[in-house]
Amino acid sequence: MTTSQSWTLARYGRFVPGSTEGSPWKVFEANRDKPDIFITIVESGYLLVLQGQESLDTIPLLCGSEFLKVHQKSDNLMFRFSQKGESRMMRMQFDGSSREKAIKECSSAAKKLMEYMSVTTQEDAPLPPNQSPAEFSAPVTQTLQAVRVEPEVVQGSLSIKRLTQHILAQPAVILPQVYRHDSLVQGDLEPILRLCLLDPSFYTFVEKVEGELKKLLQE
Numbered sequence: 001m002t003t004s005q006s007w008t009l010a011r012y013g014r015f016v017p018g019s020t021e022g023s024p025w026k027v028f029e030a031n032r033d034k035p036d037i038f039i040t041i042v043e044s045g046y047l048l049v050l051q052g053q054e055s056l057d058t059i060p061l062l063c064g065s066e067f068l069k070v071h072q073k074s075d076n077l078m079f080r081f082s083q084k085g086e087s088r089m090m091r092m093q094f095d096g097s098s099r100e101k102a103i104k105e106c107s108s109a110a111k112k113l114m115e116y117m118s119v120t121t122q123e124d125a126p127l128p129p130n131q132s133p134a135e136f137s138a139p140v141t142q143t144l145q146a147v148r149v150e151p152e153v154v155q156g157s158l159s160i161k162r163l164t165q166h167i168l169a170q171p172a173v174i175l176p177q178v179y180r181h182d183s184l185v186q187g188d189l190e191p192i193l194r195l196c197l198l199d200p201s202f203y204t205f206v207e208k209v210e211g212e213l214k215k216l217l218q219e
Contacts (some may be wrong), residue, residue: 007109008095009037010102012049012056015089028056030095039092041112044203049092055197057090061116062207072110073122075102164216 011029028051030037035052042048045062048055059079061068071078079090094109096102110119196202 005112006038006040007105009039009049010093010095012037012093013091014057025091039109041109041116042203044207045116046203046206047113048197049090053198055194058197059090060206060210061113062210065118068117070110070113070117070119071122072106072119075099075106077106077110077113077119160216161219164213 009030011027013025013027016024016026028037035054037049037051037056040048040050041061045060047059047061049057049059059068059081063081063083067082069080075094075096077092077094079088079092081088081090094102094106096105110121113119
């Protein structure tokens with residue numbers, strides 16, 4: 001049976017490139033009107049960000065350090081996930097009855113993450129009196145601009161190995177139009193994905209699929 005461990009967040013931020021709403025960060029905050037925000041790390045190697053039963057994000061932890069980097073600073077964890085020439089950035093601030101307890105919770109999650117990957121840390125710097133650590137800092141958005149990689153444009157039919165490389169983002173390519181046909185009716189994918197994410201066995205299934213894809217690369 002797949003087991004998991006959970007931590008409660010005060011807020012969760014996701015970098016949204018090209019946002020027209022002012023700040024490039026979309027921030028979810030815990031409040032009395034909405035369910036708690038929490039993260040769960042399942043043993044099959046996925047970090048889930050949830051608000052009640054709603055999935056805010058799913059982060060694969062076994063994709064390799066070249067694709068995912070994690071940094072702990074005080075009571076925050078910062079993630080940078082690069083795939084298919086694009087980068088996603090996420091930031092999580094942990095909840096606690098005091099700053100010290102929030103940092104302890106963050107460190108506990110970082111320790112669990114170290115079972116799957118490396119986590120860099122930064123010494124905690126004390127805040128001036130009455131200053132909240134809640135605000136997400138803007139400079140991290142500049143990092144995203146530097147990691148964008150232009151994908152290769154390919155033509156014609158592709159081998160199974162090349163298609164597998166595309167799925168695993170090794171390296172990033174833009175597929176010919178024939179490989180980008182979508183047979184799903186608009187709006188069908190989201191409810192299907194939500195059902196999959198709520199199924200605890202789904203993450204083990206994804207892990208097995210990824211393992212089979214890697215075997216194809218070795219053939």
